[in-house]
Amino acid sequence: MTAGKVACITGGTRRIGAHLAAYLATRDFDLVLNYKSDRKAATKTADKLVSDGASVRLVRADIASKTSVGELMESIREHEGRLDLLIHNVGVYDPTGFDELTPDVWDTAIQSNLSGGFYCAHYARPLLEIQGGVIVYMGFAGVDALVANVFAPAYQVSKTGLLVLTKSLAKALAPSGVRVNMISPGQMENSVDLAEDRGRIPLGRPGKLTELSHALGFLLDADYVTGVNIDVAGGHKL
Ligand SMILES: NC(=O)c1ccc[n+]([C@@H]2O[C@H](COP(=O)([O-])OP(=O)(O)OC[C@H]3O[C@@H](n4cnc5c(N)ncnc54)[C@H](OP(=O)(O)O)[C@@H]3O)[C@@H](O)[C@H]2O)c1
Numbered sequence: 001m002t003a004g005k006v007a008c009i010t011g012g013t014r015r016i017g018a019h020l021a022a023y024l025a026t027r028d029f030d031l032v033l034n035y036k037s038d039r040k041a042a043t044k045t046a047d048k049l050v051s052d053g054a055s056v057r058l059v060r061a062d063i064a065s066k067t068s069v070g071e072l073m074e075s076i077r078e079h080e081g082r083l084d085l086l087i088h089n090v091g092v093y094d095p096t097g098f099d100e101l102t103p104d105v106w107d108t109a110i111q112s113n114l115s116g117g118f119y120c121a122h123y124a125r126p127l128l129e130i131q132g133g134v135i136v137y138m139g140f141a142g143v144d145a146l147v148a149n150v151f152a153p154a155y156q157v158s159k160t161g162l163l164v165l166t167k168s169l170a171k172a173l174a175p176s177g178v179r180v181n182m183i184s185p186g187q188m189e190n191s192v193d194l195a196e197d198r199g200r201i202p203l204g205r206p207g208k209l210t211e212l213s214h215a216l217g218f219l220l221d222a223d224y225v226t227g228v229n230i231d232v233a234g235g236h237k238l
Contacts, residue, residue, distance in 0.1 A: 001080065001081035001082075002030050002055075002079075002080040002081060002082060004028055004029070004030055004055075005027075005028065005029045005030065005082075005084040005085070006029065006030045006031075006032065006076070006080045006082050006083050006084055006085070007021075007024045007029040007030070007031055007032070007083075007084060007085035007086075007087065008031075008032040008033075008034065008072075008076060008083060008085070008086050008087070008124070009021055009024075009031070009032075009033055009034065009087045009089050010034045010061075010063045010087065010088050010089050010090045010116065010120060011034065011035070011036070011063070011089045011090035011091070012031070012033035012034055012035070012087070012089060013033050013034075013035040013038070013041055013042035013045045013046070013058070014035075014038065014041050014042075014045065015190055016089060016138070016185065016188070016190070016209060016212060017033070017087075017089040018045045019209040019210075019212065019213065020087060020089065020212065020213060020216060021033055021045070021049060021054075021056075022049060022052075022054075023210075023213035023216065023217070024085070024216075025049055025052065025053070025054035025056075027217075027220070029084070029085065030054075030055040030056075030057075030080065031049065031054060031055065031056045031057070032056075032057050032059060032072075032075075032076055032079075032080065033045070033046065033056060033057070033058055033059070034058075034059050034060070034061050034063065034072060035058065035059075035060060036060065036061070036062055036063070036090075039060070042058050042060075043058070046058050057079060057080075059072050059075055063088070063090045063112055063116035063119070063120065064108065064111035064112040064115065064116050065111075065119075066115075066119045066123075069116065069119035069120055069122075069123050070119070070123045072123070073120075073123035073124050073127065074123075076124075076127060077126075077127060082127060082130060082131065083124055083127035083128055083130075083133055084128075084131065084133045084134065085133060085134045085135075085136070085220070086120055086121070086124050086128065086133065086134070086135045086136070087135075087136045087137075087138070087216075088116065088117045088120050088121075088135070088136070088137050088138065088162075089138050090112050090113065090116055091112075091113050091138055091140070091155075091158075091159070092108055092109050092112040092113055092155070092158075093109075093152065093155050093192070094108070094109060094152070094154070094155070095151055095152040095155070095193070096152065096154070097150055097151060097152075097153070098150060098153065101153065101154065105154060106154045108154075109154035109155050109157075109158045110154060110157065110158050110161075112158075113155070113158035113159060113162060114157075114158040114159075114161040114162050114165070117137055117162050117165055118165060120135075121135055121165075121169055121180075125173070125178070128173075128178045129173075129176040129177070129178060131177075132176065132177025132178060132179075133178055133179075134178070134179050134180075134181075134219065134220060135166075135169065135173075135178065135179070135180040135181070136180075136181055136182065136183060136216065136219060137162050137163075137165070137166050137180070137181075137182045137183075138182070138183055138184070138185070139159050139162060139163055139166075139182045139183070139184035139229055140155075140159050140184050140185060140186075141184050141185065141186035141187075141231050141232075141233035141236045141237040142184075142186075142231070142233075142236070142237025142238075143159045143160060143162075143163050143182075143184050143229060143231075144163060144184075144229050144231075145237070146160070162182070163182055163229055166180050166181065166182045166227065166229065167180075167227045170226040170227030171227060174226060179219075179223075179225065179226040180226055180227065181219050181225065181226060181227065181228050181229070181230070182228070182229040182230070183212060183215045183216060183219070183229075183230050183232060184229055184230065184231045184232065184233065185207060185212055185232055185233065186201065186206075186207055186231065186232065186233025186234055186236035186237065187201055187206045187207065187233070187234075187236055188206055188207045188208070188209060188212070189206045189207065189208055189209065190209070191206065194206055197236065200236060201233075201234045201235065201236045202234060202235030202236065202238065203234030203235055204234070205234065206234075207232055207233065207234060211232050212232050214232075215230045215232050218230070
């Protein structure tokens with residue numbers, strides 16, 4: 001059992017997830033980092049965090065599978081015995097327009113990004129309710145506008161649904177002291193399609209990963225904030 005605070009990050013071993021993990025380690029969270037397929041990258045990230053003094057446990061789980069998510073949360077109950085922060089960071093992005101969009105591509109985005117977000121909240125809820133924990137979902141810039149997206153419709157639908165889930169869970173879980181919010185990155189320094197959008201960012205530059213952890217830090221400290229989305233996007237998609 002763990003005496004200190006415990007954070008679990010889905011898809012937490014690479015890119016944004018790994019950055020948020022390193023930030024949380026500086027705030028004395030013990031880390032449960034989930035990955036799906038890239039064991040080598042996960043081990044490399046964990047080894048670096050541990051060498052910097054963090055406590056890290058890696059858990060392989062497919063967040064698109066309710067059985068797998070149930071097992072992940074059960075392992076936290078057994079090993080850490082508490083959960084203070086859950087970040088659902090998995091966000092499968094496969095920009096496929098309707099002409100090529102197959103049911104399999106659709107299912108992967110919806111199950112990983114949206115259903116997985118619900119599975120995580122569902123199975124983590126008893127742990128989060130023990131001491132009033134926090135859930136953070138990862139959206140994407142402009143998600144709070146109800147707009148068409150013919151470029152990546154499955155991703156758009158999954159993240160729009162996730163925002164509604166954020167607000168709904170925030171209201172439902174407030175009586176048990178659990179807060180639920182969303183952070184929505186825009187074009188970050190590591191974004192796969194930054195080149196196309198660079199000129200459309202009002203603040204004139206891509207975001208730094210540290211600007212995402214600033215938002216996370218705010219949400220951790222802001223005890224009276226629940227059900228909100230914070231775009232960290234330099235005004236992109238306004
Ligand atoms: N990067 C950006 O510019 C940007 C912009 C807007 C929004 N976002 C959002 O921010 C979040 C993080 O973005 P990112 O670009 O850092 O993520 P990413 O590189 O696309 O993926 C992060 C991790 O998700 C894991 N993953 C994928 N499917 C999974 C599943 N079914 N179960 C468990 N793990 C799974 C992968 O693990 P394995 O390595 O083991 O396969 C991967 O390491 C996402 O929600 C994304 O939508 C990012």
